[in-house]
Amino acid sequence: MKKSIISIGILIISLLNTTLYSQSKLSVSYGIGGIYYMGDLKGSSLPDTKTLNIMQKAEIEVLVINPILFNLTYIHGQVEGADSIGGNVNTKSRNLHFQSNINELDLGIRLNLLNFKGKGRFTPYIHSGIGVFHFNPRAQDDGKWVSLQPLGTEGQNLGKADALKPYSLTQMQIPIGMGTEFKITSSFSLKTEFTYHKLNTDYLDDVSLRGNNKNNDSYFNFDISAKYTFKQKSGKFGRYSNNLAEYHKKYDKQIADACKFTFK
Numbered sequence: 001m002k003k004s005i006i007s008i009g010i011l012i013i014s015l016l017n018t019t020l021y022s023q024s025k026l027s028v029s030y031g032i033g034g035i036y037y038m039g040d041l042k043g044s045s046l047p048d049t050k051t052l053n054i055m056q057k058a059e060i061e062v063l064v065i066n067p068i069l070f071n072l073t074y075i076h077g078q079v080e081g082a083d084s085i086g087g088n089v090n091t092k093s094r095n096l097h098f099q100s101n102i103n104e105l106d107l108g109i110r111l112n113l114l115n116f117k118g119k120g121r122f123t124p125y126i127h128s129g130i131g132v133f134h135f136n137p138r139a140q141d142d143g144k145w146v147s148l149q150p151l152g153t154e155g156q157n158l159g160k161a162d163a164l165k166p167y168s169l170t171q172m173q174i175p176i177g178m179g180t181e182f183k184i185t186s187s188f189s190l191k192t193e194f195t196y197h198k199l200n201t202d203y204l205d206d207v208s209l210r211g212n213n214k215n216n217d218s219y220f221n222f223d224i225s226a227k228y229t230f231k232q233k234s235g236k237f238g239r240y241s242n243n244l245a246e247y248h249k250k251y252d253k254q255i256a257d258a259c260k261f262t263f264k
Contacts, residue, residue: 025063026230029191032056033223039204040211041081041096050085053078055102055221067112071127073175075104079135079219081205098137098148098205102219104197106131106175121183127175127195134170137206148206172200181227191225 035055036047055077063069082097108129114120138145149169152158156166177195184190197219202208204217 027061027063027227028230029059029061029225029227030057031059031191031193031223031225033193033221035075035077035079035102035219035221037079037081037204037217037219039081039202039217040207041083041091041098041205048085051080051082053080055223057221057223057225059225061110061227067114067123067125069110069112071106071108071110071129073104073106073108073129073131075102075106075133075221077102077221079204094210096139096205096207096210098139098207099145100135100137100204102133102135104131104133104173106173108175112181122180124178124180126178127193128177129175131173131175132170133173133197133199135204136169137204139206149203153206154209167201167203174198187229187231189227189229191227192223193225194220194222196220 033055034047034052036052042051055075057073057075059071059073061069061071078099078101080097080099083091083094084097106129108127108131110125110127112123112125114123137148139148140146149166150157152164152166154164156164175195175197177193179191179193181189181191199216199218202213202216204219205211
């Protein structure tokens with residue numbers, strides 16, 4: 001897990017470096033939408049208003065080679081589920097429930113399905129990537145919200161050699177989705193997006209052995225975002241690119257001079 005997080009951190013630094021020191025197009029966006037949990041405490045496979053919560057998303061995108069974009073995405077939201085919701089009589093008698101905040105950071109790639117150059121204002125796209133998310137399932141006990149992971153509700157803290165280990169509250173996940181983008185001006189556009197998050201844990205809801213432990217939990221979100229694209233030919237980012245080009249010319253000349261001196 002630590003190695004994976006370090007690898008994502010290195011990729012993020014590389015993305016930011018590419019953004020600042022290249023002629024690529026940089027854009028930022030902010031959006032709101034809904035987030036929905038799928039797991040052992042979900043009575044129905046369809047969304048319902050009782051467990052559909054608001055989420056927020058902030059994103060940095062870099063168009064390096066059309067039609068491919070790289071993005072860094074942060075998502076914050078809250079997921080929840082309960083046996084009392086839905087029509088399954090067996091799960092209602094179990095009477096479990098949970099709630100958890102979600103803080104997620106992804107590094108992804110997007111592929112435009114239509115050429116997004118010139119006069120084109122609309123493009124559908126698909127996207128995927130890899131990321132980490134932090135969660136902390138809680139439940140109400142006498143009116144107070146209690147964190148469930150430290151309690152070892154499935155025998156994680158029994159101290160026996162064959163006992164389950166406590167699950168980590170920071171896990172890997174893979175976002176897979178699709179969306180559309182519509183240009184309003186050369187700098188502003190609107191995006192709509194739907195994303196499914198495949199999780200590397202079955203304990204988002206603190207339930208695994210007491211439910212279906214063959215499938216991991218998941219969640220999805222849909223949102224609408226406002227996007228602003230910076231103009232690279234002038235301003236701060238353009239100066240960075242020009243300075244970098246001048247630096248490379250000077251550096252290459254120094255190397256050439258050094259080689260001439262060495263082989264005389």
